[in-house]
Amino acid sequence: MKVDQLSIFLENRAGRLAEVTRILAESGVNIRALSLADTSDFGILRLIVSDFDKAKENLKAGGFTVGRTTVVAVEVPDKPGGLHSILDMLRNAKINVEYMYAFVNQSGAHAIIIFRFDRTDQAIELLQQNKIDIVPGERLYKM
Amino acid sequence: MIFDVENETMPREELKQLQLRRLQDLVARVYENVPFYRKKLDERGVKPEHIQQLSDVSLLPFTEKQDLRNHYPFGLFAVSRENIVRIHSSSGTTGKATVVGYTRRDIKNWGQMVARCLAAAGAHGGDFVHNAYGYGLFTGGLGVHYGAEELGATVIPISGGGTRRQAMLLRDFGATVLTCTPSYALHLCEAAKEMGIDIRELPLRIGIFGAEPWTDSMRTEIENKLGITAIDIYGLSEIMGPGVAIECAKVKKGLHIQEDHFLAEIIDPDTGDQMKPGEVGELVFTTLTKEGIPLLRYRTRDLSRLNTAPCRCGRTTARMERVTGRSDDMLIIRGVNVFPSQIETILLETEGLTPHYQLIVTRAGNLDNMEVRVEVDENVFSDQVKNLQRLESKIEKNIKEFLGVTAKCKLVEPKGIERSEGKAKRIIDMRKEQA
Numbered sequence: 001m002k003v004d005q006l007s008i009f010l011e012n013r014a015g016r017l018a019e020v021t022r023i024l025a026e027s028g029v030n031i032r033a034l035s036l037a038d039t040s041d042f043g044i045l046r047l048i049v050s051d052f053d054k055a056k057e058n059l060k061a062g063g064f065t066v067g068r069t070t071v072v073a074v075e076v077p078d079k080p081g082g083l084h085s086i087l088d089m090l091r092n093a094k095i096n097v098e099y100m101y102a103f104v105n106q107s108g109a110h111a112i113i114i115f116r117f118d119r120t121d122q123a124i125e126l127l128q129q130n131k132i133d134i135v136p137g138e139r140l141y142k143m
Numbered sequence: 144m145i146f147d148v149e150n151e152t153m154p155r156e157e158l159k160q161l162q163l164r165r166l167q168d169l170v171a172r173v174y175e176n177v178p179f180y181r182k183k184l185d186e187r188g189v190k191p192e193h194i195q196q197l198s199d200v201s202l203l204p205f206t207e208k209q210d211l212r213n214h215y216p217f218g219l220f221a222v223s224r225e226n227i228v229r230i231h232s233s234s235g236t237t238g239k240a241t242v243v244g245y246t247r248r249d250i251k252n253w254g255q256m257v258a259r260c261l262a263a264a265g266a267h268g269g270d271f272v273h274n275a276y277g278y279g280l281f282t283g284g285l286g287v288h289y290g291a292e293e294l295g296a297t298v299i300p301i302s303g304g305g306t307r308r309q310a311m312l313l314r315d316f317g318a319t320v321l322t323c324t325p326s327y328a329l330h331l332c333e334a335a336k337e338m339g340i341d342i343r344e345l346p347l348r349i350g351i352f353g354a355e356p357w358t359d360s361m362r363t364e365i366e367n368k369l370g371i372t373a374i375d376i377y378g379l380s381e382i383m384g385p386g387v388a389i390e391c392a393k394v395k396k397g398l399h400i401q402e403d404h405f406l407a408e409i410i411d412p413d414t415g416d417q418m419k420p421g422e423v424g425e426l427v428f429t430t431l432t433k434e435g436i437p438l439l440r441y442r443t444r445d446l447s448r449l450n451t452a453p454c455r456c457g458r459t460t461a462r463m464e465r466v467t468g469r470s471d472d473m474l475i476i477r478g479v480n481v482f483p484s485q486i487e488t489i490l491l492e493t494e495g496l497t498p499h500y501q502l503i504v505t506r507a508g509n510l511d512n513m514e515v516r517v518e519v520d521e522n523v524f525s526d527q528v529k530n531l532q533r534l535e536s537k538i539e540k541n542i543k544e545f546l547g548v549t550a551k552c553k554l555v556e557p558k559g560i561e562r563s564e565g566k567a568k569r570i571i572d573m574r575k576e577q578a
Binding site: 010011039046069 | 524526528531558
């Protein structure tokens with residue numbers, strides 16, 4: 001039920017992001033989803049990719065500091081209130097969302113939201129109890 | 144004005160005799176009372192009676208800053224603790240500070256030496272001394288304080304910080320002498336200007352600046368902006384504190400060393416051999432009269448040269464040239480001594496960090512800024528911004544706490560730190576280029 005996310009440390013200067021995408025392109029790795037958190041000095045790039053191990057290995061070889069983070073991908077109906085019902089449920093269970101980002105699936109009927117929770121296992125349990133569709137990693141990587 | 148005519152203008156032959164007598168007494172004292180020196184002298188087969196002439200000083204062992212650290216805190220004291228009336232200490236990570244102790248007579252001698260310095264700078268009894276050196280374990284504040292009282296001046300023990308208030312009191316009290324670091328003098332001037340105070344219009348006449356290296360162009364800038372005479376004072380806590388040497392206002396060419404109390408040598412920092420007269424090398428001091436923690440041939444790591452030619456001011460004491468550099472990698476940041484190794488220790492003690500770091504020192508306006516760049520590896524990396532920012536502030540807090548200087552921490556990518564021939568360049572000091 002979990003998804004491996006690649007996190008990459010980037011200095012905040014021109015060309016660093018392009019260096020990451022160059023390495024991924026040359027490795028034949030496809031990016032499924034991404035988000036970038038930035039401060040004045042540095043940024044953290046978070047990626048869901050088609051081949052986690054290959055991407056990690058090649059980025060490390062390219063001199064980047066990379067990490068593996070467990071996140072959860074949730075399918076949300078692409079309509080008003082779709083996201084809210086999920087966040088409401090999490091709030092009631094006092095599960096904190098550290099960060100999240102979304103992308104719209106090609107089929108168009110659903111949006112996929114990537115969540116980083118403070119308590120991942122409890123969050124999965126809660127979502128399953130409430131019949132929320134969780135996208136397994138294997139499916140997401142191949143999308 | 145010469146405060147102590149007898150000792151400051153003594154004919155050099157007579158001065159050398161006095162130095163020899165005091166050196167003989169010193170070696171006998173440390174041999175008797177300091178196990179560290181007894182061992183060192185025994186190893187070299189030197190007995191106190193071997194000191195027959197002043198040049199025999201070269202028989203004596205050197206003392207390094209590390210020796211003080213190794214005997215932390217009181218291991219090199221030559222008198223029992225009850226005879227120590229004051230302790231001072233340099234900054235340093237826990238357990239690595241250098242601690243010095245003063246007897247009642249040491250404090251009295253120190254006060255007289257600082258009084259001589261103030262007089263050489265042109266101050267006199269009745270002057271109003273705004274003392275903005277830090278009070279506390281640092282020798283600057285109390286050192287100048289006692290000297291100013293000895294001279295018969297009125298001291299304003301304002302210490303460091305609170306710059307706007309300093310500017311206000313400088314105006315309201317009408318101080319005539321300012322004592323602080325040279326960079327702080329310019330900072331104070333800027334702050335005063337913002338408050339509509341022009342220091343040039345105040346009674347302030349003399350500035351006595353030390354505790355950090357400065358240049359002649361900085362002197363000109365200070366003299367113009369503050370409308371004062373700016374004088375260089377030299378000292379270090381291991382030897383005594385401020386007042387080891389002072390420029391005379393009359394000539395302002397070299398700093399007169401208090402030679403009746405300190406024997407100065409210039410050595411080759413690599414071989415330890417004495418340099419020829421007039422050559423630049425490392426300044427080494429032997430404390431001739433100090434009782435609390437007397438030191439033989441203390442290596443200052445400051446580069447300078449000596450001039451024994453008579454000075455037009457009338458003093459016969461040797462003059463050391465303004466310190467031009469260091470023979471080690473010590474940095475002076477806003478008057479605080481910082482060794483890169485101390486930063487390294489702090490980083491290593493901060494969980495998970497590898498010591499891949501770089502120090503970038505710049506001067507913005509008149510204040511030094513230090514940035515510590517640290518490489519982020521997998522051990523400390525996090526996918527969350529808050530964790531990395533917490534790491535940055537933890538490093539900043541530890542540096543502030545242990546070293547007493549404010550630094551900005553910046554996380555960089557691995558190999559983000561420039562390496563030359565495989566070796567990382569630890570320090571980039573851009574102040575000289577900017578000056």
